[in-house]
Amino acid sequence: MGKFDLYKIQLKSLLEENYSFQYELNNDFFEKIDSPEVQKGSVTAIVTLSKKANTFELNFVLEGVVIVACDRCLDEMEQPINYRGKMIVKFGKEFSQEDDDIVIVPEAEGEINIAWFLYEFIVLSIPAKCIHAPGKCNKIMASKLRKHLVLDHDDDENENFDEVDLTGEDNETTVDPRWDGLRNIINN
Numbered sequence: 001m002g003k004f005d006l007y008k009i010q011l012k013s014l015l016e017e018n019y020s021f022q023y024e025l026n027n028d029f030f031e032k033i034d035s036p037e038v039q040k041g042s043v044t045a046i047v048t049l050s051k052k053a054n055t056f057e058l059n060f061v062l063e064g065v066v067i068v069a070c071d072r073c074l075d076e077m078e079q080p081i082n083y084r085g086k087m088i089v090k091f092g093k094e095f096s097q098e099d100d101d102i103v104i105v106p107e108a109e110g111e112i113n114i115a116w117f118l119y120e121f122i123v124l125s126i127p128a129k130c131i132h133a134p135g136k137c138n139k140i141m142a143s144k145l146r147k148h149l150v151l152d153h154d155d156d157e158n159e160n161f162d163e164v165d166l167t168g169e170d171n172e173t174t175v176d177p178r179w180d181g182l183r184n185i186i187n188n
């Protein structure tokens with residue numbers, strides 16, 4: 001069995017009009033996906049499918065938590081995930097994504113693998129900034145990082161870092177790799 005066989009839906013061989021699938025997306029799933037945004041978590045995905053002629057409507061409900069780095073102190077934190085979305089799947093010549101929510105799959109294959117879609121939905125539902133609940137940050141790290149940033153800021157006027165926000169406005173979900181270096185400096 002391939003790594004993601006579990007997430008294949010054989011559209012061509014569906015006999016009924018309505019189906020429901022449930023997936024537990026745990027650390028094992030994120031390890032297999034092997035993408036940097038999310039590496040750990042526990043999310044339940046419920047996919048309901050309704051078939052009308054050669055069109056398939058998939059509705060997704062994802063709920064759970066993923067582990068991400070806090071933007072303020074860099075410690076791991078649980079980020080709740082809540083996603084609801086819809087996707088229309090049709091048969092065509094080759095795989096393509098027309099709009100965000102219309103996907104064409106090759107009729108000859110007649111199947112869709114939703115593993116990567118599920119992962120993308122999770123990444124999409126992570127807010128731009130993830131910060132611990134008040135009082136839950138690693139105070140030592142947060143204050144060391146703050147001091148370091150203030151010093152940096154004096155040295156270089158072009159760095160527009162907020163004293164507290166470590167990743168900046170334009171960095172959506174991943175921790176800027178430069179902070180790994182900073183963390184090493186502080187820990188040593």
Ligand SMILES: [Zn+2]
Pocket residue numbers: 070071072073074075131132136137138
């Ligand atoms: Zn924190």
